[in-house]
Amino acid sequence: MSYKKILILKFSLLFILNLNAQIQNKSWKNIIYKSDDAWFASNEAKEIAENVLLYQRDIGGWPKNIQMQDKLAEVDRIALTLLKPNTKDITIDNGATIQEMDFLSKMYKQIPDNRYKEAFLKGLDYILEAQYKNGGWPQFYPLKKGYYTHITYNDNSMINVLNLLKEIKDKTDFYSIKPNDKIILKAQNAFNKGIDCILKTQYKQNGILTSWCAQHDENSLLPAKARAYELPSLSGYESADIVLLLMSIENPSKEIITAVNAAVTWFEKVKITGLREERTYDEKGKVNDKKMIPDENAPAIWARFMELDDNRPFFCDRDGIKKYSIEEIGSERRNGYAWYVTSPEKVLKKYPKWKVKNGITALKQQQNDKYYVVVTQDGSGDYKTIQEAINNSKAFPYERITIFIKNGIYKEKIKIHEWNTNVSLIGESKEKTIITYDDYFNKLSLGRNSTFYTYTVLVEANDIILKNLTIENSSGDVGQAVALSVFSHRIVVVDCRLLGNQDTLYASGIGKQYYKNCYIEGTTDFIFGSATAFFENCEIHSKKDSYITAASTPKDSLFGYVFKDCNLTSNDITSKVYLGRPWRIYAKTVFINCTLGKHILPEGWHNWSKSEAEKTSFYAEYENRGEGSNTKSRVSWSHQLCKKESKKYTQKNVLGNSNWYENI
Structure with a gap:
């Protein structure tokens, strides 16, 4: 030839x-x-x-x-x-x-x-x-250009x-x-090096070990992108077999035990219940459609891809654009890819025997348990109450202390003392980790300032993170009743539900506060106080014809309340709501790129019968949308920002140095 x-x-x-x-x-x-x-x-x-x-x-x-x-x-x-x-x-x-x-x-x-x-x-x-x-x-080896060079758990x-x-x-x-x-x-030697690589690539979320990405950069070891629809993310699939391998190792090191415990905690935290995948097939037996159907009897499932910062499941077409519902992506990727998996269930089934075999009696994510504690009502954690965990935390710690709160209804009046700085309260899930109390103004009868004693959670310390929690004042529509009271500096509240009626959130003090992906509901002045606070991607829900904000911004503050990319909603009986009124005459409140429902009144703002506030307060809007966003009938003393003016309302300008909120 x-x-x-x-x-x-x-x-x-x-x-x-x-x-x-x-x-x-x-x-x-x-x-x-x-x-x-x-x-x-x-x-x-x-x-x-x-x-x-x-x-x-x-x-x-x-x-x-x-x-x-x-x-x-x-x-x-x-x-x-x-x-x-x-x-x-x-x-x-x-x-x-x-x-x-x-x-x-x-x-x-x-x-x-x-x-x-x-x-x-x-x-x-x-x-x-x-x-x-x-x-x-x-x-691939020899190395092939592109994402193929990444360390591949895929x-x-x-x-x-x-x-x-x-x-x-x-x-x-x-x-x-x-x-x-x-x-x-x-x-x-190769196996030992591989295990060491696994331990080093386990992703830390807010300082807490979680799981792994399908690919990690071969140099930085950080989560990395592969195909267009395989974005950096935490993996519900690949992480399971990684943990099963770690659990198969005889006489595991402390580092391996820590990694397994952390991953199991994460699997429990992110599992999805009450949802079932339903498939339909064509005449050749090929899947031609997938739908997710509510089913309270369905076994637990896990998302294949989850956000690095908050574990939120996401989905992608070949254009690489994230979607947060599988129904939003085209049929080719929806039906041709495993977006939900059950493999972590194998880990959870084997974990109890693995614990017994290795003499592990408590679930810990950190070797130094002074900085990581678990609150569970059934006594399986370190503490049964949240306040007990806070009270036993080190004062003014150099490292962040994480208090992980398992699902449950905690009827407690919580106070994070001024000396309990650098503390994170992290719930297992925002829907099922509920802190509730029912104090209100007339119940306490402590004089004209009784409102400030009605809190369910009070934050006095700086550098606090609240995440995946429901914080509720359950007293009902009975007057002033605070759910969350914050008047300290560098506070982050993310993926939380703040439930109440009048005065739900007291965001006050001279410090900076950041609220992200939160649901905040109430009736009258349900976001009030003197803080500089940035609300991003939050739902602000009115339950009654009244006022949303009542800022008391200090005279010399550059910013007060800034709402950006938020959604203002209401119930069916609410139709006359003001964006805000000035608790004090130098109040500042701005809504930017928000969706305003039809319940927002055409005049938008109220002066609280303080004519001088019309000259001293600053109420403004920029490029809002929705039925309540028409500005033609807004009060004359409010402002419509121009593009140049709107540019100063960035996170960095409002909140300052980003190292305390950017990576939450």
């Missing part, structure tokens, strides 16, 4: 291989893992083994998604022989290389052909060579490698082919 014809055959096969790589076919995998041991002694198995040997490249690895059981013509065999030196597209992705080695091991057990052993050991050499110095593995690629190395370094009988002691030592 001429050299020219050989080249044509070579490039034809490359085209075929690349075409096959676009198609996921599980039949090869089923042959490896679902065939009886005796089958591997059959003539059919021997024929397939010849193909496996032929597809292996000289470097030791295999390309992915090859249907090894397909018969090869003589021309194909010639082309594959010519491809042996080629290192393109050799990978551990989609089970490649590992599953071929598993097959060869099963073949060798039945037919001790030395070629099977040599090919297996060459594959092992390839795996050892492909490892990064930091312990991770790229998707589809359990790296975990498959580590499970293989574990069997070898533990000298089990899982593989019939036994490497020599030198190779076993290399496998042990």
